[in-house]
Amino acid sequence: MRLFAKLFLCATLVISIALLFSGYLLITLSHENAIERELERVATQFQFDKFAVQVRMLSGETENLSAWATELSGSSAFFAYDQTLLYSNLPATADFTLLQNASDINRAYQFQTLGDEIYILIAGRLTQNYRTMYIVVATDVTAVMAQRQQMTQIFMRVYFVTLAISMVIIFVLSAFITGPIKRMNKAAAQIARGKYSARLPVVSSDETGALSASFNQMANAIEEKMHEILQNAQQKEEFVANFAHELKTPLTSVIGYADMLYQKELSHHQVKDAAWYILNEGLRLEALSLKLMELIVLNKQDFILESIYTEDLLQDISGSLMPMLEERNIKLHVNVQPSYVMIEYDLFKTLLFNLIDNATKAGCRAIEIEGKQITNRYEISVIDNGRGMAKEELARITEAFYTVDKSRARKQHGAGLGLSLADRIAGIHGSSLKFESAEGVGTIVRFDLKFENQSKGATKNEETRHI
Numbered sequence: 001m002r003l004f005a006k007l008f009l010c011a012t013l014v015i016s017i018a019l020l021f022s023g024y025l026l027i028t029l030s031h032e033n034a035i036e037r038e039l040e041r042v043a044t045q046f047q048f049d050k051f052a053v054q055v056r057m058l059s060g061e062t063e064n065l066s067a068w069a070t071e072l073s074g075s076s077a078f079f080a081y082d083q084t085l086l087y088s089n090l091p092a093t094a095d096f097t098l099l100q101n102a103s104d105i106n107r108a109y110q111f112q113t114l115g116d117e118i119y120i121l122i123a124g125r126l127t128q129n130y131r132t133m134y135i136v137v138a139t140d141v142t143a144v145m146a147q148r149q150q151m152t153q154i155f156m157r158v159y160f161v162t163l164a165i166s167m168v169i170i171f172v173l174s175a176f177i178t179g180p181i182k183r184m185n186k187a188a189a190q191i192a193r194g195k196y197s198a199r200l201p202v203v204s205s206d207e208t209g210a211l212s213a214s215f216n217q218m219a220n221a222i223e224e225k226m227h228e229i230l231q232n233a234q235q236k237e238e239f240v241a242n243f244a245h246e247l248k249t250p251l252t253s254v255i256g257y258a259d260m261l262y263q264k265e266l267s268h269h270q271v272k273d274a275a276w277y278i279l280n281e282g283l284r285l286e287a288l289s290l291k292l293m294e295l296i297v298l299n300k301q302d303f304i305l306e307s308i309y310t311e312d313l314l315q316d317i318s319g320s321l322m323p324m325l326e327e328r329n330i331k332l333h334v335n336v337q338p339s340y341v342m343i344e345y346d347l348f349k350t351l352l353f354n355l356i357d358n359a360t361k362a363g364c365r366a367i368e369i370e371g372k373q374i375t376n377r378y379e380i381s382v383i384d385n386g387r388g389m390a391k392e393e394l395a396r397i398t399e400a401f402y403t404v405d406k407s408r409a410r411k412q413h414g415a416g417l418g419l420s421l422a423d424r425i426a427g428i429h430g431s432s433l434k435f436e437s438a439e440g441v442g443t444i445v446r447f448d449l450k451f452e453n454q455s456k457g458a459t460k461n462e463e464t465r466h467i
Contacts, residue, residue, distance in 0.1 A: 003181065007174040008167075015166045023155040031148040035141075038120065039109065042139045045073045046107065046122045049137050057128035074139045075119075081132035090138055091115060098123050099134055117142045180208040184215055196223040250281040256323020277319055303428055305342040307452050310371055310378070313343075317352055318369075325367075328360055336371030341378050341449040347425045354422040355382040355445050362386025362443065377431075378451035385442040394435045 049072045056068050065087035069076045077088035083099050091114045101108035102123040109122040119138040126133050183200055190198035199219060200212040257274040260266065266274065314334050325332050352369075359367050364386035371380045389397070397419050423433050426447045437443040 004174050004178045007177060008170055011170045011174070012163075012167055015170070016163055019159050019162060023159060027148060027151045027155060030151060034144050034147060038139075038141055038144050042109070042120050042122055042137075042141075043107065045139070046124065046137055049073055049076070050124055050126060050135065053126055053133070053135055054128050057126065057131060057133070072137055074137050076138070077136040079134035079136070081134075083134060086133075088136075090136070094121070094138070096121075096123075096136060099136070102134060111141075112138075114138075118145045177208070180212055184212065187215065187219070191219060191222060196226050250285045250320070252324040252327075253281045253320045253322075254278050256327070260323075273319075280316070281320060303344040303347065305344055305429070305450075307340045308343055308345060310336045310339050310341055313341075313345075313348075314369060314371070317349060320349075321353070321356060324360070330360055330364060331366045332356075333366065333368040335368060336380075337373055337378075339371070339373060339378050340452040342452065343429060343449060344425075347428060351422045351425040351429075351447075352380075352382070354419065358419060358445075359384035359386055359443065362388070364442065373451060374448065376450075377448040379446060379448045382445045383442065388439040388441050388443055389435075389437040390439055391437075394437060397435065 052071050053068060065078050066089075068078070069087065069089055075090045077090050077094070077096065078086040079096070079099060080086055083096075085096075088094070093114055095110070095112060098108040098110045098121060102125050104125050104127060107122055107124045109120055112119050112121055117140050120141050121136055121138045123134060123136045126135060180200070187198040187200055196219065199216050202209050202212045202216070254277075257277050261271065261274050314336055318332055318334055321332060356367055356369075359382060362384060364384035366385055368383040369380065370383065371378065373379075419433070426433050429447075429449055431447045431449065434446045435443065436446075
């Protein structure tokens with residue numbers, strides 16, 4: 001049974017029982033009070049009747065009892081000292097056994113139904129002039145007794161009207177009390193179906209209001225937790241996609257140099273260089289997997305930036321890219337102003353690889369990497385002569401999974417993740433990617449780094465390069 005029905009039925013039952021009990025007590029007490037008042041009146045009148053009979057007895061009149069009866073307050077009967085009936089104008093069905101309890105001092109009374117009327121019979125004994133007589137006076141109390149029935153009928157009408165009004169009020173109050181619970185149940189069902197934004201209005205400061213507020217707090221916690229779970233799942237998917245995307249360049253370098261070792265006759269120095277690039281790219285891939293996880297899944301931003309010499313850095317990057325660029329017949333020009341810049345080596349390399357990879361997919365034949373000091377920052381530009389982009393595309397190219405040319409991206413197995421990841425890495429270095437592009441001319445991507453004016457030895461540069 002629903003809570004609304006339980007409240008309605010229980011409250012109706014309680015009010016019904018309370019009304020019936022109260023009505024019974026009220027009618028009973030009122031009737032008893034009316035009977036007591038009638039008894040007092042009858043007893044007082046009986047005293048006057050006894051006095052009238054005593055006067056007759058003192059006057060010596062003993063024969064005309066019917067005349068005596070006319071002077072009494074009600075129907076009457078007279079009995080001799082041995083309780084023999086002398087005269088009576090009461091119905092023949094009257095019962096006079098109450099005479100046994102009557103005396104000169106005590107009166108006896110009894111309720112009797114004679115025909116269609118109800119009477120109070122009150123009896124007493126008189127002794128006057130050495131003569132003893134019993135007198136019985138009957139007073140009609142039918143109207144008094146009928147008052148109970150009338151009160152009962154009136155009460156029943158009032159009872160049903162009151163109960164009907166009470167049921168309406170109980171219905172409204174039950175709906176008001178259970179309303180928040182129904183709304184809470186509806187909101188809970190919506191949350192169970194995945195609508196985590198469902199909330200309850202807090203319209204009072206009582207227990208239901210406090211419960212609604214607590215429910216909203218719980219819903220907020222659930223929504224935050226679900227958002228966190230979905231975000232974690234999305235981050236993990238993004239990590240897998242980004243990691244798969246980032247595998248291409250180092251694997252291309254590894255495969256390219258391994259192919260050179262396998263296919264060509266190389267000098268000892270060339271073999272060492274090829275082996276070094278293979279080792280370097282393998283170590284970078286190992287470190288990059290952990291750093292990408294920290295960047296994407298854990299949202300880490302406080303990577304340690306180290307000072308690295310630009311010429312050595314870009315020479316290392318150029319060597320890693322050489323197999324891929326030779327395969328695609330793309331020339332790479334590096335024109336950088338010597339300086340020390342603050343970078344996270346593996347992530348910076350990923351940033352630059354993504355920019356160059358994006359340029360190669362644009363169909364360019366030449367790429368230039370330019371580096372120069374501007375005020376207190378070091379600006380790096382990646383310039384290509386590819387297809388270029390329309391101005392309306394520039395604002396969205398750093399969005400994850402966005403590609404300018406969808407068909408070309410599918411052919412080249414692109415997912416639109418490179419520039420999104422590159423922009424996040426630029427942010428770690430305190431910068432952002434700035435694009436300039438014209439269709440049919442090419443694209444320029446710029447970002448800046450913090451640099452240091454210092455002089456360091458080659459040994460330090462080599463150690464940094466091999467991280």
